[in-house]
Amino acid sequence: MERRGLDAYGYFEREGSLGLVQPAFAAPVAAARGRIAEAYGPRLHSAYLYGSVPRGTARPGRSDLDLLLALHREPCDEDRDTAEVLGRVLDQEFPETDGVGILLYGKDRLLSERERYDLGWFLACLCTPLLGADLAEHLPRYRPDSLLARETNGDLALVLARWRERFEAASEPAEYRRMSRGFSRHLVRTGFTLVMPRWGGWTSDLTESAEVFGRYYPRRAAQMRDAAAVALAPVADRDVVRGYVEDLGPWLAAEYTARHGTKAPR
Structure with missing residues (x-):
């Protein structure tokens, strides 16, 4: 591979x-x-x-x-x-x-x-x-290990709290489009770094990131592929954003913490 x-x-x-x-x-x-x-x-x-x-x-x-x-x-x-x-x-x-x-x-x-x-x-x-x-x-050289995974995206639970506030306050299509773009990018990158140490490599390509994630979490693969597509072509769809803050995001935050721990407070 x-x-x-x-x-x-x-x-x-x-x-x-x-x-x-x-x-x-x-x-x-x-x-x-x-x-x-x-x-x-x-x-x-x-x-x-x-x-x-x-x-x-x-x-x-x-x-x-x-x-x-x-x-x-x-x-x-x-x-x-x-x-x-x-x-x-x-x-x-x-x-x-x-x-x-x-x-x-x-x-x-x-x-x-x-x-x-x-x-x-x-x-x-x-x-x-x-x-x-x-x-x-x-700065030192870096490897794709669990320490790096934790310190880069191990704060998703805190990020989700801010996302929920933005989502609840939003009402315009343009707001949902901006959120769909930003939230989906963050979730796909977090999904990739969740599996990065096991995969043993790095990519910034969102489509590839979703595919790599799906090899380890097949039940969530379709959701992550859809998120990668939205990251590249944002949508003004409230239900899409709701799915990020109420389903995919919370599941990913819990799995991330279980696998890599929580990011040190900033």
């Missing part, structure tokens, strides 16, 4: 590169690089791309542009306001993107022991350097 995403010694290979960015996304990536530097100036330590754009699998008009910014200090309200405006302007200017998301963290947090197997792993293995000195040089 093929094992993707690992080197010959069983460590994660960093996925994505600027060389894989498709021509359709070259302009938004270049604009993001320039405007991030201009907007944050000396506050910025480094910037990274992640997701389908640096993997070369993005779909024009349907994929979002995902960015992570490491600041020299913890972000403040002004930093977050700047990110919100920057993301909105980039998304409006480039029809190739279906949303621009910007994560903000202080570099000390990204390199902290507490985040070693969560944000640290995410940056070192799933993020592509765009600007500045690469913080991954100060």
Whole structure:
């Protein structure tokens, strides 16, 4: 059975590169690089791309542009306001993107022991350097083991509580569409990391993630395949979102805790 995403010694290979960015996304990536530097100036330590754009699998008009910014200090309200405006302007200017998301963290947090197997792993293995000195040089190498599984997605039960609040407060189709996209992506990735140590490999492909999950949990395989499809083509269907927060999500959270334990509090 093929094992993707690992080197010959069983460590994660960093996925994505600027060389894989498709021509359709070259302009938004270049604009993001320039405007991030201009907007944050000396506050910025480094910037990274992640997701389908640096993997070369993005779909024009349907994929979002995902960015992570490491600041020299913890972000403040002004930093977050700047990110919100920057993301909105980039998304409006480039029809190739279906949303621009910007994560903000202080570099000390990204390199902290507490985040070693969560944000640290995410940056070192799933993020592509765009600007500045690469913080991954100060992080260890990682294997797809139970510790990593616990510290990345072992907090689904807490996440579900927030999802339920959003679901109960929602009333518009656009809200259900956004939730269907975000919730389904999270559930498919959590389903994959649940079985990742047993499978012994890594993939960020949502369809493949659902298929790998289904080999270990055949009774839930169809649900996870459907969630992967919604992640790629969101729907404004309240019942779909309800199924995530009332059925698939709670089952997955319980199984995850039983298999890997609960993520350390943040």
